[in-house]
Every structure is written in structure tokens, then in C-alpha cells.
Amino acid sequence: MTKNELRIRLIYVDEDIIVVDKPAGLLAVPGRGPENQDCVVRQARDYFPDVIEQPAVHRLDMDTSGLMVLARTRNAHIHLSEQFARRKVKKRYNAILEGVIVEDAGEIELAFRLDPDNRPHQVYDPEQGKLGITRWFKLAVHRGRTRVEFIPLTGRTHQLRLHAAHELGLGCPIVGDRLYGQRKPGERMLLHAQYLQFFHPTTGKKLVFRSAVPF
Template structure:
């Protein structure tokens, strides 16, 4: 087992900052937990230019890994914690934890304006806009429902810092729940789809807490990573 420090998950764990910008937070024979920078894909995209991603870098570090170690994803522009499975058994067990909503995830975001309320629950139905991929649109009839708990952490220079606790895992859920008038009505800073961002790597949305049970030992594990903004 090779734990790496710095997260508040395991005392004495040491973070390993790789030269390519990806941080390995924890690793053993079964799983790898990483801290992904904003602007890096979670999985390979289409075309040769989009093959650099968390999966390709983890597989380079662990040649023994299964071909598809990804268990969950973060948007390219979202930073933060991801767990990947190195074996088929670990992948199966972790995937079931995600399906059964046994994985705890919390995000910190900086919103481009002031939110008056202090906390609440957002529930909106949305779907992909096929004419404007990957943009998601509100659709109460044909969309899939997404639910997010949230709380305000403070206001900084006209921007609101919030914590999001998603109860579902829809594509762009937090970005849409922040920006849509039926949600908070304030986009996340740097959001190039739903706000005023102009390129990758600008989004102020960070997956800062990740909790799950180790797929082999079944022991509870919790990792935290302070947001870089």
C-alpha cells in the first residue's frame, strides 16, 4: 500500500505532485485517488488531441491497471478528487457504491454574484441540447431530475462561495443548478457554457470531499482537498 499525504483522509499521508499537474492522493493495489486540475479531461475524448486525461496518466503510472479504470467523472473544467479502480473487482464494487448512492461528494464553488439565501435544495429536470452539445437545457417534461443540497459559505468581493452536496449525478448538474433562474440564478465563475468563462481551466468548481468504502477491505475512506481558489 502506498498512501500519499496532504489530504485529511489518512494521517501522515503524503501527496505526490506529478510534473504533469495531476496529484496522486492515495494508491494501493486496488485503487488510486487523484486530485485533478481544472482543464484536464477525466477520460479520453474524441480525436488524438484529446487523449491526455486522468485515465491515460493513471494507466501510465500503473501499467497493470484494467483498460477502463474510470468509476466516475468530473467535467474537464471541474477540479478535485476522483477515485479510479485498478482491478475489475474494485471497479465493480465501487460502481455499485455509486449506483446505490453510498458515495459522499461535496463541492466548493465561487459564484459570479451575490446569493441572498443561506441554504436550500435545488431540484430541476434537464437534458442534453442535441443541437448545442454538451449544453444542458431545463426540461420539466423530458428531462431527468437532478437534486442538490447547498449552503452559502460567505460573500467575497461581490461573489458568493457555496458548498454543493449533489444527491444525484447528472451531467453539468451543479453548473446548471447554479446558473438557472429556477436554481440559484448565478453562474459559477469561469463557466464557459453557462456563464462568462472564455476557455478551459477557468471554472471555480472543486470536488473537495470524497467518501466511500474501500472495495477490498470495506473500510470507510474519506479524502479532502482544499479548493485552489
């Protein structure tokens, strides 16, 4: 599938929010340059022209697939943003890592920051970095690789990718991670946002969405 053929899948739509399943390889928000304008936000606005100009309240890396929620109105954006800021939103990711992890579960706490000389790469920095916390569970081991579930308790840039790859984390990069590991030709990064839970910005009802893992 070429970049121009990557399309979001609509999971849920009402007057306030849009929940989509993002394919790997598609940007969440517009990037720099005309060649990087196709993204989740633009496609959502193609479907629903009344969506506010900046509907994104969180992001997934371009190479990550899975669930995203977008705000359709300004009021919804405010309420959803507050939920993310207060860590009321629950997310779960499924990933396959290069290497075998011996432990069954654990929690990673590592502080990291942007490397300004190698954007968008993040580097471990216990003094000036922002703390990222990830809970993880081993699901299976097959042919020298480990499938895990990640539950991020914070939402730092590249948090799961760095926590997987760094020697003070799991020491096993996510398969296909071109920044913190290696990617073979034709391979995608095996990280998928499979579960998303939050409260509806208008009704207050708890909403739960799941997406089948595509690998």
C-alpha cells in the same frame, strides 16, 4: 500552465484503487481525436500499467478540479460502480458564483437533459429530463460573488453548473463557466471537488479524502 503540463496528483494508491487530485483543464477520460487523449485515466495508467483498461467509475468535467477515484481491478470497478449507483458515495464541492445569494442554504431539484443541437450543453426539461438534486450552503460573500458548498445527491452531467446558473436554481453561474456563464481570458472555472467518501471495494472500510480548495 499549458495543457501538456497538466498532471494528476496521486492522493492514495493500493492494490484496488487510485485516488487522484485532477487539475482544471484536464479531461477525466479520453476524448475524440488524438489531441484529446491526455486525461486522468491515461496518466494513471502511465503510473500503473496494470490498471484495467476502463478504470473510471465517475467523472469530473474538464474545467472542474479535485478528487477522483479510479478502480485498479475489475472487481474494484464493480463494487465502486454499485456504490455510485446506490448513492453511497458522498461528495462535496466548493464553488464561487457570480452574484450575491441572499438565502443561507437550500436544496435544488431540477430535471434536465442533453441539448442534441448544442452538445454538451444541458437544458431544463421537467417532462423528459432526468431529475438532479443538489444541497447547497452559502459560505461567504465577497465583491459581488458568493462562495458556496455544493452537495450533489444525484450525479447528472453538468448538474452543479446548471443548478447554479438556471433561474429556477440559484440564478448565479459559476465563475468562469464557459457553457452556462462567461469566462474571461486566463480565467478558470471556480468549481472544485474537495471531499470524497466511499467504502473500500475489498475491505469495506470507510475512506475519506479531502483536497484543499485552490481558489
